[in-house]
Amino acid sequence: MSRSFPKSFSSRPRLPLSLWADRGAGTLFLISTLVLVALIFSLIGFLAWRGAGAFIALPGNTDRVLSLREVFLGLDWSPTQDRFGVLPFIFGSFTVVGLSIALAGPLGVLTAVFVTQIAPRWMRAVMRQAMDLLVGIPSVVYGIFGLATLLPFLGDRWLDGQPSAGFLASALILTVMIVPTIVSLSMDAFEALPRSLDEGARALGSTTWQSIASVLIPAAWPRLVTAVVLGMGRAIGEAMAIQMVIGNNPQWISLMRDLTDRTPLLRFLFTPASTLTTELVQELPNTAAHSAWNNVLFALGLLLYLLTMGSILLTRRLSRRRA
Amino acid sequence: MPDSILIEPVMEAPLHPTDRARLRAENLRVAYGPKEVLKGVSLDIPANQVTAIIGPSGCGKSTFLKCFNRIHELSGPAKVTGRIELDGRDLMAMREVELRRRVGMVFQKPNPFPKSIYDNVAFGPRLFGVRGRSDLDGAVEDGLRKAALWDEVKDRLADSAQGLSGGQQQRLCIARALAVQPEVLLMDEPCSALDPIATARIEELLFDLKRELTIVIVTHNMQQAARASDRTAFLWLGELVEEGPTETIFTNPGKPMTEDYITGRFG
Numbered sequence: 001m002s003r004s005f006p007k008s009f010s011s012r013p014r015l016p017l018s019l020w021a022d023r024g025a026g027t028l029f030l031i032s033t034l035v036l037v038a039l040i041f042s043l044i045g046f047l048a049w050r051g052a053g054a055f056i057a058l059p060g061n062t063d064r065v066l067s068l069r070e071v072f073l074g075l076d077w078s079p080t081q082d083r084f085g086v087l088p089f090i091f092g093s094f095t096v097v098g099l100s101i102a103l104a105g106p107l108g109v110l111t112a113v114f115v116t117q118i119a120p121r122w123m124r125a126v127m128r129q130a131m132d133l134l135v136g137i138p139s140v141v142y143g144i145f146g147l148a149t150l151l152p153f154l155g156d157r158w159l160d161g162q163p164s165a166g167f168l169a170s171a172l173i174l175t176v177m178i179v180p181t182i183v184s185l186s187m188d189a190f191e192a193l194p195r196s197l198d199e200g201a202r203a204l205g206s207t208t209w210q211s212i213a214s215v216l217i218p219a220a221w222p223r224l225v226t227a228v229v230l231g232m233g234r235a236i237g238e239a240m241a242i243q244m245v246i247g248n249n250p251q252w253i254s255l256m257r258d259l260t261d262r263t264p265l266l267r268f269l270f271t272p273a274s275t276l277t278t279e280l281v282q283e284l285p286n287t288a289a290h291s292a293w294n295n296v297l298f299a300l301g302l303l304l305y306l307l308t309m310g311s312i313l314l315t316r317r318l319s320r321r322r323a
Numbered sequence: 324m325p326d327s328i329l330i331e332p333v334m335e336a337p338l339h340p341t342d343r344a345r346l347r348a349e350n351l352r353v354a355y356g357p358k359e360v361l362k363g364v365s366l367d368i369p370a371n372q373v374t375a376i377i378g379p380s381g382c383g384k385s386t387f388l389k390c391f392n393r394i395h396e397l398s399g400p401a402k403v404t405g406r407i408e409l410d411g412r413d414l415m416a417m418r419e420v421e422l423r424r425r426v427g428m429v430f431q432k433p434n435p436f437p438k439s440i441y442d443n444v445a446f447g448p449r450l451f452g453v454r455g456r457s458d459l460d461g462a463v464e465d466g467l468r469k470a471a472l473w474d475e476v477k478d479r480l481a482d483s484a485q486g487l488s489g490g491q492q493q494r495l496c497i498a499r500a501l502a503v504q505p506e507v508l509l510m511d512e513p514c515s516a517l518d519p520i521a522t523a524r525i526e527e528l529l530f531d532l533k534r535e536l537t538i539v540i541v542t543h544n545m546q547q548a549a550r551a552s553d554r555t556a557f558l559w560l561g562e563l564v565e566e567g568p569t570e571t572i573f574t575n576p577g578k579p580m581t582e583d584y585i586t587g588r589f590g
Contacts, residue, residue, distance in 0.1 A: 196432055198397070199430060199434065202423070
């Protein structure tokens with residue numbers, strides 16, 4: 001049987017002009033890719049170079065060279081007195097991220113369970129829209145909300161009106177910020193499961209909840225972990241919103257020790273503190289370039305980059321194992 | 324009042340296999356919204372036999388089957404009228420959990436849980452409170468033996484069920500359903516995703532299984548109905564056209580429409 005092709009497929013020789021346009025476009029794509037790659041690598045290189053300046057004598061350094069030990073194992077951050085311990089910021093970051101994940105992880109996953117398995121169907125679409133909307137809100141806006149609403153509320157509720165900035169406020173704000181990501185990705189995870197799994201479990205006599213707990217959640221587990229790790233990545237890098245509600249106190253470890261009139265829990269939740277990101281936002285603009293102070297802050301930037309990178313690699317690895 | 328302390332038994336002990344467990348539908352109508360899927364079907368399903376339900380796609384045979392353990396309720400709000408009985412008891416009034424323990428189901432596509440072979444079969448027993456290791460081991464081995472899968476998997480019970488072939492997965496799903504010792508097994512086109520050899524194994528299995536339980540199988544494969552079933556019911560557009568002993572239906576059908584369908588003139 002002979003087939004007729006549309007005219008445009010005939011073997012008419014190509015116009016030189018379109019050939020040139022084709023080559024030109026190819027070159028353009030290549031150049032934009034190269035520019036982007038160069039930009040990214042120079043950024044990382046710059047960060048690494050300036051960060052290394054804190055520990056290695058580089059041309060242009062204006063201060064003494066620090067040891068890795070005194071910086072990364074030091075608890076005292078008093079740059080004006082030549083003490084550069086950054087552990088309080090590392091602890092601070094891990095605490096805030098850990099708390100917010102502990103809140104946002106279960107909250108997000110359970111919300112996704114409810115929306116995909118129990119709620120009426122129309123609610124899924126509504127929920128998706130709502131979550132996308134929340135992801136799009138700039139972090140400063142969350143910060144303003146925290147500053148204007150959350151801090152006074154927490155202070156009135158637990159501290160007789162005293163300032164309530166600290167880990168709890170930061171973790172709560174971060175939770176609100178990352179929960180939409182976790183809900184959205186967890187919903188994907190549950191929607192990707194074949195309906196036959198739920199049917200199979202129900203046909204054996206499971207209740208809705210038994211099917212969810214013993215079949216659906218285990219089946220979606222790798223993707224749920226990925227969802228939470230992605231949320232964590234966002235939490236690690238967040239600066240503006242936290243900076244507005246955490247109190248910005250590099251000496252928080254000793255202050256926490258000193259606030260003896262509060263219970264340990266209140267001290268932990270409400271002592272003004274600092275994290276890697278808030279410290280960078282707070283101090284970097286005020287330091288002289290190539291001073292030890294300035295260099296250490298760059299090293300913190302590098303550390304932050306590595307942590308974020310680590311969480312991205314972790315996500316990749318988790319999603320590969322799933323495939 | 325002595326009557327007031329009478330409580331309906333929550334879970335009856337499984338009947339002895341020789342008891343005549345059987346299903347009955349009486350003028351069963353099922354509608355999803357305005358669409359009526361079953362339009363008054365009455366059918367008796369005798370114990371310890373294989374009853375095949377045949378008919379073209381969309382005739383309601385799957386829905387009919389699913390009513391017997393009320394798994395159709397998962398497909399959305401359905402309006403069910405008429406009566407469905409299990410051993411004379413109104414099935415719509417039974418607790419789902421009890422009903423589904425007594426009436427197991429195997430689906431069109433094998434749907435093993437993403438767990439080990441062992442955990443798949445142990446799922447039902449665990450659900451009903453079996454905890455002891457040796458009791459579970461026993462239930463798992465029993466289920467797998469009845470599904471003729473034991474010899475193939477006994478050395479790798481801890482492996483993922485998803486590593487099994489399609490036919491093995493389907494037999495695993497049968498084992499999973501059998502592990503809670505149901506009285507009835509519903510099978511919704513259990514071989515439609517399987518190759519002929521795997522299909523033959525499952526059909527052989529039916530012969531062994533019907534000694535212990537009652538089997539209802541939906542199939543669009545006429546040869547399968549002819550080979551493997553004792554009775555056949557032919558549904559068309561939500562109505563029962565004819566039912567009877569398989570041999571009669573296939574050699575001497577009472578209605579022209581049945582003859583047209585089984586000889587492949589439509590469907």
